[in-house]
Amino acid sequence: MDDEESILEVMSQMLRRRGFEVACARDGREAIAVYRDGLESGACFDAVVMDLSIPGGMGGREAIHQLLEIDPGVRALVSSGHANDPVMVRPAEHGFVGVLPKPYSIAELVSALERALT
Numbered sequence: 001m002d003d004e005e006s007i008l009e010v011m012s013q014m015l016r017r018r019g020f021e022v023a024c025a026r027d028g029r030e031a032i033a034v035y036r037d038g039l040e041s042g043a044c045f046d047a048v049v050m051d052l053s054i055p056g057g058m059g060g061r062e063a064i065h066q067l068l069e070i071d072p073g074v075r076a077l078v079s080s081g082h083a084n085d086p087v088m089v090r091p092a093e094h095g096f097v098g099v100l101p102k103p104y105s106i107a108e109l110v111s112a113l114e115r116a117l118t
Contacts, residue, residue: 001031002051014106027054028063047116052080061087064095075116
C-alpha cells in the first residue's frame with residue numbers, strides 16, 4: 001500500500017519477477033477492502049507492506065488496527081521515510097512485525113518480506 005503510483009508500479013513488478021503474487025492499494029481503506037476480499041475468497045495474504053502515512057487518506061498507522069481486527073495474525077510491515085516516528089522505532093507496539101525504511105531497494109524489500117514471513 002502506497003499513495004505514490006510509481007512506487008506501487010515498480011514494487012509490484014519487481015516482486016512479481018521474484019515470484020511473489022501482488023495486490024496493490026493506494027490507501028488504508030483500499031488495503032483493508034483488498035485484504036478482506038482475499039480472506040473471503042480464500043486467497044489469504046502472507047504479508048502486507050503499508051506506507052505509514054497517506055496525505056489526505058488512511059495510512060498504515062490507522063489501517064493496521066482494522067486489519068488486526070479482521071485477522072489477528074496479519075503480518076504487516078510499515079514503510080516510511082520518517083525513521084524517528086514512534087511506529088518505525090517500535091513497530092511491534094503498533095501491530096507491525098517489522099519496518100521497511102524508505103527509500104529501499106528491491107533486495108531490501110524482499111529481505112524484509114522474508115523476515116516477516118518467518
